[in-house]
Amino acid sequence: MNIKEIAKKAGVSVATVSRVLNHPESVAPETKERILNVIEESEYTPNWFARGLNFNKTDTIGLLIPNILNPSYMEIAKGVEDVAHQKNYTTLLCNAENAVEKERKYVDSLQKRRVDGIVLVSSMLENEDVEGIKKQGIPVVLIGENKGDIKDVPIVRIDCEGAAYKAVRHLIDIGYKDIAIIYGTTPERENKRKIEGYIQALAEEGISEREEYIQEAANTIEGGYIAAKRLIDLKRRPRAIFTSSDLLAFGAIDAMKDHEIKVPEEVAFVGFDNIRMSNLIDPKLTTVEKPMHKMGVVGARLLFDIMDTKDEENNSREILLQSKLKIRKSCGHRERIGEIF
Amino acid sequence: MNIKEIAKKAGVSVATVSRVLNHPESVAPETKERILNVIEESEYTPNWFARGLNFNKTDTIGLLIPNILNPSYMEIAKGVEDVAHQKNYTTLLCNAENAVEKERKYVDSLQKRRVDGIVLVSSMLENEDVEGIKKQGIPVVLIGENKGDIKDVPIVRIDCEGAAYKAVRHLIDIGYKDIAIIYGTTPERENKRKIEGYIQALAEEGISEREEYIQEAANTIEGGYIAAKRLIDLKRRPRAIFTSSDLLAFGAIDAMKDHEIKVPEEVAFVGFDNIRMSNLIDPKLTTVEKPMHKMGVVGARLLFDIMDTKDEENNSREILLQSKLKIRKSCGHRERIGEIF
């Protein structure tokens, strides 16, 4: 069913049919109604491609996230989707699965599909990749830092280093000295910053950093479990562990339970993200609250701003959202646990 | 940058350029290489719309899920995406947010975008909606039942009723009689079946069903919490609770903790889905293992089968996947807990 058939059925020209679809006000009421009826009963839908060929616009944005099974990313995705949907845009959600090649492939696919804009969440792309997208004339915004830590691309992020610093600082404040960190291999740059925050907090107290206390892991529950086991096996086992994500903490705490090590009495924990589950596990997890949904919303708004205004100055924008430490039970110190609650 | 400019730069006709893009074997090696170079350095990407206008194919499938923040649906989505990606298809993931209107809107959007196929997960659509999609010539497959429980559309599902029966049966077997159920408002039909399974198990033992033991809730952690509170306030509090999803169980268990009711000693729990977190909460959750990822994979394969073969007989296919009870700690009976492990 195409516009020509509709035109014939309604006894008008294709131009008129096209008009009722795009500029209904410029068509005589009776003609319009007649055509509308024909359209209705023919269940006619204008051909998307032909339309796009003329408009060169898809009302679609691309959203690239590192892992579709990670709740923290999905909350960001939800934020993006919420504003996109409200603007009557469709979101193409792509799952990079922490693999650059897959992410690149998806970016290509998005460009091919002529999306009107792209949101990159904690991207693994190098600067040149991101610049490539811009060069194609497609607006991009980052949520969380990309691998290359690019300039000239708008970004919504939190201060990972500062947040990590505060988290570790808190552990120190309540009496811990032997503090380890489990950080995810991805997202690379953000986790590097978290390590820096961790190191800085220790350094300030004159606590020398121990290499074996800095453990890398896949950013999953399983990764946390495995890294925790390495920590457990140490001759000098840490008394507190900061993880770069809640998922890692979940896995690590599970490892502790399996080894009958009490949390927080024997090992304290501070996570990062504050995903929904973090106050449902036992003990409830102390964690850095990352405003994920808001990051998504703000990022998407920024993207639409750019798409609408084509304003170059937006490209230098960097929106820093606040995160704060959510103190719950997992960081409690045996002797001092009373003070905290 | 369009095909004409490339043709000019390379000193050939547009047809030849088009050929190297679509049937490279039919072009002389030197010509081909020359053109390829021009394409490369011009950063040319064929116009998606023009292409679609000819092929009428998008290499895209639509995937509609009820809630993007529910891990159980995301695992299904992952399964679908895995096979789509492998076939070089892009997946348009849409978040219906448990709202029919939103789901309809997304379906429209997908049809407009001329996706090559649609996967509906636990859809709220009525039969006529689903038939409408088919009528447009777009293959559909269901994963989990739609609201209307339609025939003539291929479906991948589990036996909800049987699974619920077995779960409740297990509770009865280990000694419980006062068993409640918390079921989500969505997905409607599936949860209805779970209730039926629950009722049947009780009936078999001559346990009369009590209306106040059948609690409806939003299918979220919060929903579970609220429904559990209603159960807690009952004069005759149930000794065991079966929930239609793990998320509901999480919320309900949290409510128990807040009221200092011991799980499983005072109230036992059996959930449904076996999402990753279910063996990380305390106590580890006994639950029905639903093969979510596999459902996604099988559903997607089925869709591609239909897209490839246009085989009508597929439409009557119903693939029933096995689910089984995963017994962990939360269902343990005070006196008999020793027997189970």
Next chain:
DNA sequence: ATGAAAGCGCTAACAG
């Protein structure tokens, strides 16, 4: 207010 026709960028049949 409506129609005729050009053109959006690409593919494929046809001719050479």
Next chain:
DNA sequence: CTGTTAGCGCTTTCAT
């Protein structure tokens, strides 16, 4: 092996 050309379905001038 390559070029010419007729569409694909729609939008939009330009006439009328």
